[in-house]
Amino acid sequence: MIASNSIANLATANSFTTQTSQKEKATPAPHDRCGWFQPSALRRANATAVNASAWRLVLLGAPGVGKGTQADLLNRRLETCHLSTGDLFRAASKQKDVEPSPAMRVALEYMRRGDLVPDSTVWEMVRERTECLRCSAGFVLDGFPRTLCQAESLKQLMESERIPLNAVVNYELPLADIVARLSGRRTCEKCKTVYHVTGNPPKVDGMCDRCQGNLFQREDDRPESITVRMATYERSTAPLIEFYKGLGLLVSVAAVGSPDEICARTIQALGARVKNESAGARPAF
Numbered sequence: 513m514i515a516s517n518s519i520a521n522l523a524t525a526n527s528f529t530t531q532t533s534q535k536e537k538a539t540p541a542p543h544d545r546c547g548w549f550q551p552s553a554l555r556r557a558n559a560t561a562v563n564a565s566a567w568r569l570v571l572l573g574a575p576g577v578g579k580g581t582q583a584d585l586l587n588r589r590l591e592t593c594h595l596s597t598g599d600l601f602r603a604a605s606k607q608k609d610v611e612p613s614p615a616m617r618v619a620l621e622y623m624r625r626g627d628l629v630p631d632s633t634v635w636e637m638v639r640e641r642t643e644c645l646r647c648s649a650g651f652v653l654d655g656f657p658r659t660l661c662q663a664e665s666l667k668q669l670m671e672s673e674r675i676p677l678n679a680v681v682n683y684e685l686p687l688a689d690i691v692a693r694l695s696g697r698r699t700c701e702k703c704k705t706v707y708h709v710t711g712n713p714p715k716v717d718g719m720c721d722r723c724q725g726n727l728f729q730r731e732d733d734r735p736e737s738i739t740v741r742m743a744t745y746e747r748s749t750a751p752l753i754e755f756y757k758g759l760g761l762l763v764s765v766a767a768v769g770s771p772d773e774i775c776a777r778t779i780q781a782l783g784a785r786v787k788n789e790s791a792g793a794r795p796a797f
């Protein structure tokens with residue numbers, strides 16, 4: 513499954529620097545996120561041994577910069593699994609048949625305001641999904657870690673589980689462009705595909721192209737929540753850029769242009785990193 517897009521191949525394959533083809537666009541992501549969304553009692557371990565050639569990435573960047581959009585595209589290109597902590601909280605908020613735990617109720621209130629959910633709650637959700645991090649397909653982590661405390665916890669977990677992290681991609685974009693992206697975002701309530709009312713509209717207004725689900729506007733995309741989210745990002749998440757730079761894992765990518773252009777730029781930057789590693793730079797851990 514992973515062979516064609518493995519880390520070793522990425523260093524040499526020129527085709528990875530071109531834009532996403534129409535065929536790839538139409539192909540569904542090879543790995544669903546069932547394990548990530550299931551409650552712990554129902555979840556099955558989906559890997560027994562860590563696959564050294566799979567990609568394991570963290571995406572960083574301000575709210576609305578396009579991390580979810582890129583995670584989706586990278587997923588198809590690298591045949592990884594898209595793991596988003598924000599999606600977990602949104603899924604919990606939409607569960608009709610299950611009463612949220614007191615900790616989850618508090619978490620959802622933080623999210624509505626645009627504040628970060630407390631580290632302890634986030635970490636509990638991630639830690640009980642450790643088998644998703646061990647998945648033989650690898651992963652693209654979107655929205656986690658978001659604080660230095662979360663980053664330290666992830667580092668310790670990955671070291672103790674002997675799971676290598678290949679790179680941390682930091683997407684950069686001017687604030688005005690980010691706000692425009694956020695205010696026009698629409699998300700499918702079923703498959704979570706993300707659209708934009710002008711930049712990436714669905715074929716039929718209000719309906720998902722992939723699964724025909726209804727599109728909705730996120731509660732935290734209201735102007736007052738966006739302001740809080742941006743301030744929280746600067747205070748709590750931006751310091752992670754230096755943290756990962758210090759670990760030699762940071763790859764900065766300009767998030768300007770179309771999603772396909774940004775994805776091609778990301779793949780190119782990752783390919784350059786792999787080449788440096790093969791030429792004797794520090795190992796990816």
Ligand code: AP5
Pocket residue numbers: 573574575576577578579580581582596597598599601622623624626627628629630634654655656657658659662693694696697698706707708709711712732741767768769770771774
């Ligand atoms: P989360 O869901 O992670 O949200 P976020 O980080 O704020 O990021 P977004 O999903 O808003 O934006 P994005 O960068 O993914 O952009 P997208 O691709 O959608 O978290 C939500 C909340 O959950 C947090 O505020 C917090 O409360 C809580 N939470 C989650 N994780 C947590 C953690 N670890 N710790 C604590 N709390 C946590 O794109 C945005 C729009 O732009 C879309 O409409 C898209 O179509 C459009 N777009 C994308 N790319 C382009 C492009 N190139 N050109 C034009 N438009 C584009």
